[in-house]
Amino acid sequence: METSGFLYALSGALGKRTKFQEKDISQLVVLGKSRQLGTDSGVTEHKSSDPAAPAALPLNDDTLLEKIDFKGDAGAKPTSELPEQLRDLTPDNQPKLKPEDQIILLTEATLKDTFSPSDSLTSEEILPFAVRVINDKSTNWQIYTQALLVRSRIELHRSRTLERAVLQMQAVVDQVIVDTQAPIPASKDAARAADHEGSNGDSSVPSIQITATNGQSTTTLTPAPSTSTSAPASNKPTSFLPAPKPSESASAQDRLRYVNALASPPRWHLESELAYAWASVGSLVSATEIFKRLRLWAEVALCLASNATSDDDQDGRGSGGEEKARAIIRWRLYHRTDSHAASKDDDGFEDDDDDLDDADTDISALKISHFQGPERSPPPPNAPRLFCILGDLENDEAHYERAWEISGRRFARAQRSLGELHLRNREWTKARNAYVAAVAANRLSPEMWGRLGDIELRLGRFPAAAEAFQRAIATSNGTEGGEDARTWSNLGSALLSWYREVVAEVKVTKDGKLENNGIAEEKKEEAEEDEGNDVDSSPTPKSLADDDDDKETMPSTSTARAARLGKRPQQLLQDALEAFKRGATIAHSNWRIWDNVVTLAASLSPVPAFDDVVLATRNVLRIRKSEDALDVDVLTLLVREVTGRPAGGGEGEGGAAAAEAVYDPPRATIQKKVVDLLEADVVPLLTSRSEPWALVSRLRAWRRDWAGALDAAEKGWRAAVAGAGIGVSGGGGGSGAGSSSLAAVTSSASADGHGQSKDWLLDADAWDVVVQRTGELVAAYENYGERVESIGPKWRGKARMSVRSVMSKGREAWEASEGWGVLEGLLEGLKT
Structure with a gap:
């Protein structure tokens, strides 16, 4: 940071994070120091005697500390690679930063979050940047708020900090709404009446007056007298949490001071983020209210459907959420049932007989039967998603197909949902076709590639299944989705089935060739005997039959695919083994995957992978801890491999005594591994x-x-x-x-x-x-x-x-x- 002179570094320091932690371990911390401004620098620093900032909610956890308790002598050592200016800083006693430097730290956190994989390691690297800004209480309101938001977004994914994250986000949104939103009109009719009076030139309209004072003219804005008898304060937006104190609120000038540098999200974006946070913790009622206010009707329908119960349930607590969700979606997509052919405007679009932008619409009064009319034209901007949600609620594939057509065959979610519907109906081929179309529209979805691989595996299309699982792994950016133990195991199963199919086809092909070669030799002898006698060169019925035999011995899809990829059968088996080993590494406690590793490693030829056999067998016994897990055939294979060569120790030092002593194989040899397996793992069971x-x-x-x-x-x-x-x-x-x-x-x-x-x-x-x-x-x-x-x-x-x-x-x-x-x-x- 040459321009600003700001120095910072992401480093580590010893400290405790929990209340019961006894040993200090390394914790990530951001060390930063702003450049000291001189008197002649020409730069004036924005100072505030008592800066306003939102309240940072405490954690109140029975295990985690409010903040990391760093060790007293946790300062950087002189031999550290940190810059010289940062070596004397301690994590819990750092100097205040300038607002511009705090923005730099938050920008660095945003860049890491944007261009790094979404995993726990990235979150651990981002959090110290926000904590460094939060520790500086004397800062701008908007900067402090942005730091709280960054911390809350990270803590949403942790069970012990989830509560504070949601409440902290709620506190920030409450303050933004209350301080920025105008009083709500008492009713829609009152608002329209006020507009009507203003248009008639009523005195309620503010007037501009020009007056002269001491020869100088000034312009003032005279507010209109209030014509409403009700107090405006009664309609002022309220907050979910207690109202912020005056010391926690800032003026518009302070809030907008760094608005361009921070790129803070707008208010409706914060509200939607808060609604998704409430939904993630199961508070669907709170989420639904926010989505209603933002007019995110698809999310409203999903919240209602997630909390759906029938109206006639036995305990009488039903809310009919699914019926309400269907009514909302139909309200957005279809005209009313009693509406006739809608008239078209000058642009050729149908006039909407329903006010879709009416914020006062009571969605609880909407009924499914009210919206059975023709489809709206033009459809809403998010019509493909709405049709998919309606298809999920009504289990109607026509809605998915309509979503696919409206999106111009680009909305992969439509084909994915259609494929799932076919899977529930056990229509495997239709489900495969749907998922093929889905991955064609979105080729970077590991979930859809994995699902397509499952279907291909079910249909016995093993080369296609292997390719789909490989795509799922290649497009995955973490263990979530494609690169998990299940996908690796399924890839191994596909490759193993492919191997067996190729081996069977090669065997059939060889047998067919041998039989055909015998027939060809007999025909060649007959032709030599009758040479010169045949004048008709047209193929005989026998030769046509031979052509059919040749077609039957042509390689099928699996063999042709393996040949095109240059994969020999043993290579397929080796790849299957590697896939199972990778899956077992991820799911270390899944004995079934380890058992597959044992089977494949022992099946390799010409030499089995004995090291893998021993490792996998030991893990199976470790997990199952029963003699029922012993595979005698595999143990026999290992013992035969070891005892096939004589034991050492008979020659050299020791003479006859060494020849009679118990032989202990050298370390890291297969003999030593097998001996340890039987003595340490098998015998105790x-x-x-x-x-x-x-x-x-x-x-x-x-x-x-x-x-x-x-x-x-x-x-x-x-x-x-x-x-x-x-x-x-x-x-x-x-x-x-x-x-x-x-x-x-x-x-x-x-x-x-x-x-x-x-x-x-x-x-x-x-x-x-x-x-x-x-x-x-x-x-x-x-x-x-x-x-x-x-x-x-x-x-x-x-x-x-x-x-x-x-x-x-x-x-x-x-x-x-x-x-x-x-x-x-x-x-x-x-x-x-």
């Missing part, structure tokens, strides 16, 4: 499923943790044989595993579709699982028993006890089964 214990045993054996592998095998066997109320104390204690029986098995192989346990004495599948776990336990005793100090040579006896325990319980039910033979073979092998 296991209570009744046996399959995961088999995987844990296999992984521990790979790490040369023989005692842990044998312990996991015993726990898996106990989980399998714990069905049908059988409590088995397995194998004599083993390597630290308890002897208490576990819950009934609920795995997919030994549980029904409702997750209830099956009796392995009655169910063949559950019996097979028990036989399999018994065989794995015997193999674990045989392979690792002698390496565990607590078992040693006793492993053979423990294995026999486990097999005999199962055989004694299942003899009556399964003695003639194939599994029984397996157990007999195991027992026979343990005798030697």
Whole structure:
């Protein structure tokens, strides 16, 4: 600011924002200092001994402080990047600013609000500029009011400051209305009578008199004598809040001093902003009254419809709001029911038989039946929006189509509402056509692009759905609307379905080509044998049939689209994975999206994305916290990947001792991640499923943790044989595993579709699982028993006890089964 010499900076300082905050954290603050004026600068500063300013309402919150409590030594350090003149300033003790410099701060806040994304970060950057001006009490009335408005607009989006924001805006609007609006006439007839008397030359008209005093002539305006018996003060506009004090009001000269530099909004703009604020907090009655005064009839109808109840409701509190809303909209769009063909004026327009500009119209007396006449010509300026509102109230697609035509096919809201109506009627194709027209009129709406993608996905048009979701993400300016977890997840679903469709089509095409190639070889041999004999070169019926076959093997839309975009099937699958990962990052607690990441990462070829599989599986388990969330197939894939290569540690330093030690994989390797996943996340969840214990045993054996592998095998066997109320104390204690029986098995192989346990004495599948776990336990005793100090040579006896325990319980039910033979073979092998 070279011209004004004003220095300011948006910086940070330690402070507290809440009453219960104990630790100071960094808070944004604006540091500013005006240039000191010299006596010979030729500039005179506008000073006021007691400047008037509207009252800044207190926050009165039980948690937030009235203003940030900055730390005592929060001044800038000498090494700060701030200008040298600002380094000695403290946030809560800054010098007064000149009015022009305060306007610069508010202008900076306006520019940031206009050219930055509408999000919470932008609001945090704008608020300190308004607070810096509000802290300067000695300022111009209009500047102070503008700062209060900037702060209120930001606080409207915060739950703890919402009340003050609305009331502060109401206080400002009240003062503007009361100080600037003329007294309201007692009635419309009285106003017309006054106008009539003035036109007849009545003495009530003010007169200009020229008088001479000491030889000089002066001109004075003599007010007209009052002819009304009623006091004008009774009709003066009143305020919603208590009337402002004289110290809070300023003269017109003070208010208009910086009006051009501030670009303050006009009064009706402030009132409409206040009405929208009241509507946002649910005070529809207050909002409706303001909208009536501003003659914003569309907003009046929406407020009435939002608060609509029927007149004949049971508790008798109905207001008939929806009927009133329909009557208001029809009043604006249609002539009265009993009106005949309207006469046309000189411009060719129909004369309006209703006074639409009549401010005294009682809208509560309007009825739907009163306005069933022809459509007004020309239509009101906001006719497309009014027709859409009427379509919402009456569920009539003709109103949306009329709005579309009146707008010259440019009002996207008409087609969007028409599409929603078709969706409610489950007319998918019509809804798609409507949304295609809507996005053609407004290509920067992430909501409409996302909705179109949903419809395309429902119709099975996966390439179009993927494009629509990508457009929704590209046009979004934040997490609201297009760039949210739902859109990313839907994009992943569209790409995944597209991939599956392309793979299926490629497979069908290859099969068709192979079959056609065989037919072509046979025809080629026949042609070589009959060469020179055929004189008719016209196509035969067989060749026509072949042409049809060729058409059937032509690539469809999905394959052609993928080929045109240069996307191979695996690339589509990779893109789907990235979309799901982005959605899971945004919705970190949505386990379904993480589960999709697991599925796709494990499906990649030639090598699955194991890091993504581990990360997503860990998040699914973190969210669900149940063994029902375990996917045994995915865990098997991970364990197979790790155990497919030998564990390290056998060579180098340590020799034979290192080869026998438990192997701990290096950090950041897939082996380390899988080990941590099973030991830290899977094992604590296991209570009744046996399959995961088999995987844990296999992984521990790979790490040369023989005692842990044998312990996991015993726990898996106990989980399998714990069905049908059988409590088995397995194998004599083993390597630290308890002897208490576990819950009934609920795995997919030994549980029904409702997750209830099956009796392995009655169910063949559950019996097979028990036989399999018994065989794995015997193999674990045989392979690792002698390496565990607590078992040693006793492993053979423990294995026999486990097999005999199962055989004694299942003899009556399964003695003639194939599994029984397996157990007999195991027992026979343990005798030697």
